[in-house]
Structures are given as structure tokens and as C-alpha cells.
Amino acid sequence: MMHVAVDTGRSLLIGGRWEAAEQTMPVVNPWSGEALGAVACADAGHVERAVASALRGADAMRDLSTGERSRILHAAATALEGDAERFAAAIAAETGKPIRAATREVGRAVNTLRLSAEEAVRLAGETIAFDSFPGGEARSGHYVLEPVGVIAAITPFNDPLNLVCHKLGPAFAAGNAVVLKPAEQAPLVAVMLAKLLVAAGLPAEALNLLTGRGRDFGDALTGHGDVAMISFTGGASVGQAICRSAGVKRVAMELGGNGPVIVMDDADVEKAAAACVSGAFGAAGQNCIGVQRLYVHDAIYDVFRGALVAATGRLRVGDPMDPATDVGPMIGGDEAARILAWADEAVARGATLLAGGERAGALMRPTVLADVPDDARVACHEAFGPVVSLFRFAELDEAIDAANRADYAIHAAIFTESLKVARYAARRLRAAGVMINDSTDYRLDAMPFGGAGRGNMGREGVRFAAREMSQTKVICFHDA
The missing domain is CATH 3.40.605.10 (Aldehyde Dehydrogenase; Chain A, domain 1)
Structure with missing residues (x-):
């Protein structure tokens, strides 16, 4: 060391x-x-x-x-x-x-x-x-x-x-x-x-x-x-x-924030899944603009879920000094225990664990959940840890309304090949920044950066x- x-x-x-x-x-x-x-x-x-x-x-x-x-x-x-x-x-x-x-x-x-x-x-x-x-x-x-x-x-x-x-x-x-x-x-x-x-x-x-x-x-x-x-x-x-x-x-x-991402039915699934995995689990999820909630169109939900879980499983977890490591520990064992408790709570209330859900000391494995209740802590509070929740939607306005529920927002994102859809979502999403065909995790240090809603x-x-x-x-x- x-x-x-x-x-x-x-x-x-x-x-x-x-x-x-x-x-x-x-x-x-x-x-x-x-x-x-x-x-x-x-x-x-x-x-x-x-x-x-x-x-x-x-x-x-x-x-x-x-x-x-x-x-x-x-x-x-x-x-x-x-x-x-x-x-x-x-x-x-x-x-x-x-x-x-x-x-x-x-x-x-x-x-x-x-x-x-x-x-x-x-x-x-x-x-x-x-x-x-x-x-x-x-x-x-x-x-x-x-x-x-x-x-x-x-x-x-x-x-x-x-x-x-x-x-x-x-x-x-x-x-x-x-x-x-x-x-x-x-x-x-x-x-x-x-x-x-x-x-x-x-x-x-x-x-x-x-x-x-x-x-x-x-x-x-x-x-x-x-x-x-x-x-x-x-x-x-x-x-x-x-x-x-x-x-x-x-x-x-x-x-802080609770980054929502919308994935439309015309999105490049592999590109979107890779970007969301990086955005959710980079810095062990300890990122105010990290991906936390994923709203995926019904038409591609199953394919996207498979791509997301597969990409999560390919992440190298462990020693932060190893150049091959993708995800290191959280800042301490207490924080890792908190995230595990939030994930376990969601599962106890009906959520499905698709990946992760385990910890060793400060190391929390990247965790993917589906069917999470809207009022579970892992969904409605800033997680600030390596956990992401998947939700289905049928209509874009439904996804936008769900994305806008969080009290604190910095970035939101949408994956789509339609310029019309992208512009519509950018107007409707209540966030300080909207990323198109990128995860919420993107930030240029020259751009304005801050919160929306109560975090503004x-x-x-x-x-x-x-x-x-x-x-x-x-x-x-x-x-x-």
C-alpha cells in the first residue's frame, strides 16, 4: 500500500x-x-x-x-x-x-x-x-x-x-x-x-x-x-x-440527488445499459449525480434488464489500487451496511434482487433491484451507494412523472433516437441538467452545476x- x-x-x-x-x-x-x-x-x-x-x-x-x-x-x-x-x-x-x-x-x-x-x-x-x-x-x-x-x-x-x-x-x-x-x-x-x-x-x-x-x-x-x-x-x-x-x-x-434515467423503446439497449452501469456503480455509487432509478419501456424491459445485469456482473470489484478494479469499497463499513439494509428492506417488501446484495466490510457488491416499491428508501431517498432500481413504464409521461417525484434533483437522463422525444423530455424533466443518450453521471467542469427542487x-x-x-x-x- x-x-x-x-x-x-x-x-x-x-x-x-x-x-x-x-x-x-x-x-x-x-x-x-x-x-x-x-x-x-x-x-x-x-x-x-x-x-x-x-x-x-x-x-x-x-x-x-x-x-x-x-x-x-x-x-x-x-x-x-x-x-x-x-x-x-x-x-x-x-x-x-x-x-x-x-x-x-x-x-x-x-x-x-x-x-x-x-x-x-x-x-x-x-x-x-x-x-x-x-x-x-x-x-x-x-x-x-x-x-x-x-x-x-x-x-x-x-x-x-x-x-x-x-x-x-x-x-x-x-x-x-x-x-x-x-x-x-x-x-x-x-x-x-x-x-x-x-x-x-x-x-x-x-x-x-x-x-x-x-x-x-x-x-x-x-x-x-x-x-x-x-x-x-x-x-x-x-x-x-x-x-x-x-x-x-x-x-x-x-x-445531493436521486438520478432518474428513462430508456425508451427505440434506445440502443447495449449502449444504454453500459452507460447506466458505469453511472450507477462508479465511485461505488457515492456520487450525487449517479444513476439510481431506471425507468425502462415495456417493449424492451426484459432485454434491457438482461443487458444491465450482465454488464453489472462483468464489473471487477476489489482492491482500489489494482488498475483492473472497477468498483472499490465505500467510504466505510457503516455506509455499506446502510445500503445493504436499504436493499434488504426493499426485497422484504416485494422487490426482486437481480444482482449483488452482499457486502464484506466496506465493500458492497453492485446491486440491481426490480419491482421496488415507490416509497422504499432505496427509491425515494438519495442512496449514495452502489444500488440501482429498475421500473417499467408504458407511456413517456408516466416515466417523467415518476422521475420527477424526488425532492432533490441534479441530473436526469433519457436514452432515445427521437429528437422530438428528447426535446419533450428535456422540457418536462424537473432537473438542473438533462443528459440525452448519456447517464446522469456526466459532468463537464465548465458547465453550470447544482440542484433543482429543494436542492436549488x-x-x-x-x-x-x-x-x-x-x-x-x-x-x-x-x-x-
Whole structure:
């Protein structure tokens, strides 16, 4: 097993210095059970110092030219690209993500930083026609985009590098400072990235990093009066708690999904089955846009079911460091036990188990269910695990209505050869993105990304996040 080269005892970055804390918590490899290190546990006192540092860092970032912000982000992207193998190994070690997928995540993170570097020099306002209304004839001017100040960024474990880059890159492009709280289960890659950014020339106090347990300092961070904005990716219950503590400040959240896919009778069955297997079981299903519900037309249901089960059975499950592995462990045994319990509950209520339904420790075998009751947890809540449920439909509107039942939605998808059907479904599906002849799992880091329904709280995607992290200032000249 490759060890993660991080001085984990000193994992708090405050005021430009790495610090330890009185308490530590272990970081464990979910596949082997090996202890990768122990990170410092921040508390409310660390929050006070980190936010004070970030206020000074925000002043330093505001004073940087857009060109200098861009240069720093490009330098960080170049450094990350040159260190890709070590970062990929660290991702695989602390999350159990298969090494091939971890390597792809590093590549995406490089792209996210480069997009951020490019956006830094594109953030601009425009002129305003003050003379468009009587009384404004002698006035001219424009608006500019300025940073909001200090941003609290809270990230999950499933993409521990790229999702951090999706917070930091746009924030720095817009000239903000950040207090970063990475996932408890996977903080080591964030520490590595922070060191890389500092080495790339980021002002010393522009990034402050607090590892540890959210319950110990989360409210102190999100409720702090000097934090101008919170950017959070994670579960709905935590999002609700953050909103209760935040007070009056900007909040951008991505709260998960329950990805529905419609497969029409004219679809390419093999292509659709392969895409849905990849979308359902990549990252062991721990993916907010992963395929969770499959609505398949009656005319092809039996053929599609056979193709889906066969493709699932071909997946290589096991050691994430083996390049041949397709599906590794979940983040921990408790999560795997939860998914198994949800699957067992559905079966007890009449669902049919077509594949999987077994676990060993944190490893949950890719699971396919049919005839699942609509109100079973595995169907109506975000599963965030390697399980997919099959449903039949006869009419497209029936499938669309079923797909739209979930409270939280990010992406939906449809497989069809009919442009008319695709356009109709794209209009009717209540999701923030509709993928045509692709699974819900597709994401380009440049596109707007976020939730719909109750999860609709802002957008990520570098360009869109950078604007969420900016505020307008109007400058008006009275020429008379």
C-alpha cells in the first residue's frame, strides 16, 4: 500500500502556518483498514483565528491583479499535473476510489484550476445606459465585479480533490479568501492541495484550512459574522443545519440527488445499459449525480434488464489500487451496511434482487433491484451507494412523472433516437441538467452545476461559481 506523504499531525493552516491541535482523529484506508495518519481536530478557537487570518487574506487577494490571480492558479494546475501520480494514490488510499478513477479525478482537478485561471481574467462588468430613463441623460457609468470577502467552503469525501478545486479555484479567481473544511473521512488530499497552492504563490492568509469533526466547530464557522458566504456540498440534513446557523449571508449548496434515467423503446439497449452501469456503480455509487432509478419501456424491459445485469456482473470489484478494479469499497463499513439494509428492506417488501446484495466490510457488491416499491428508501431517498432500481413504464409521461417525484434533483437522463422525444423530455424533466443518450453521471467542469427542487441553492461550474462569489459595484458619473 502506498502511503500518503503528508505531515498529518500539523494539518491546520492558520495565518500562513501549519499547526497541530490538542486532539487528533485518524484517517483510515477503507479497503485495508490501514491508518494513513491522524489529522488535527480544530475547535471554535481555531475558527476565530482562521477567520481573522482570512480577513487579512481577503485584503491581499483584493489587491492582486486579475493577471496575478490567473498566474497563481495556472501555476497550481501545472504543479498538480506534474504530481498527478502521488495525488491519485492519495485519493485511492483515503477514499477507496479505484486508481483509474482517482487518476481521472486528478485530471479533472487540473482542468478545474485552469478554468479558474482563465475565469480570473474574464470576470468583468459592463456599461449601463443611464440615459435610458429621463433624468439620466447627463450620467454615464458601468458596474464592476468585486469579491465578497471570506468564504467558508465545506466539501465531501467522494471527490476529495476536484470538489475542493471547485470551491477554491473560483473563489480565488474572484479575489476572495477561503476557510476550507474538508471531509472528515478524506482530509489528506486537501492538505496536499493547500501546500501546492501556497507554493504556487497564493498569499499566505488567503487560504486557511481546518481539519477535524464538523460537530466541534461547524456552527462557529458557518455562523461567524465575518464569513460573507458559505459554499457547501453534502447531504440535505447537514445543509439544513448550516442554514439554521448561518444567519444573514450568502449560501450556495449542492444537496445531493436521486438520478432518474428513462430508456425508451427505440434506445440502443447495449449502449444504454453500459452507460447506466458505469453511472450507477462508479465511485461505488457515492456520487450525487449517479444513476439510481431506471425507468425502462415495456417493449424492451426484459432485454434491457438482461443487458444491465450482465454488464453489472462483468464489473471487477476489489482492491482500489489494482488498475483492473472497477468498483472499490465505500467510504466505510457503516455506509455499506446502510445500503445493504436499504436493499434488504426493499426485497422484504416485494422487490426482486437481480444482482449483488452482499457486502464484506466496506465493500458492497453492485446491486440491481426490480419491482421496488415507490416509497422504499432505496427509491425515494438519495442512496449514495452502489444500488440501482429498475421500473417499467408504458407511456413517456408516466416515466417523467415518476422521475420527477424526488425532492432533490441534479441530473436526469433519457436514452432515445427521437429528437422530438428528447426535446419533450428535456422540457418536462424537473432537473438542473438533462443528459440525452448519456447517464446522469456526466459532468463537464465548465458547465453550470447544482440542484433543482429543494436542492436549488446556487450553481457550481467555474464560471458560474465565480460569479456567485462576486458582487456588483455600480460606478456612475454625473457629467453636468
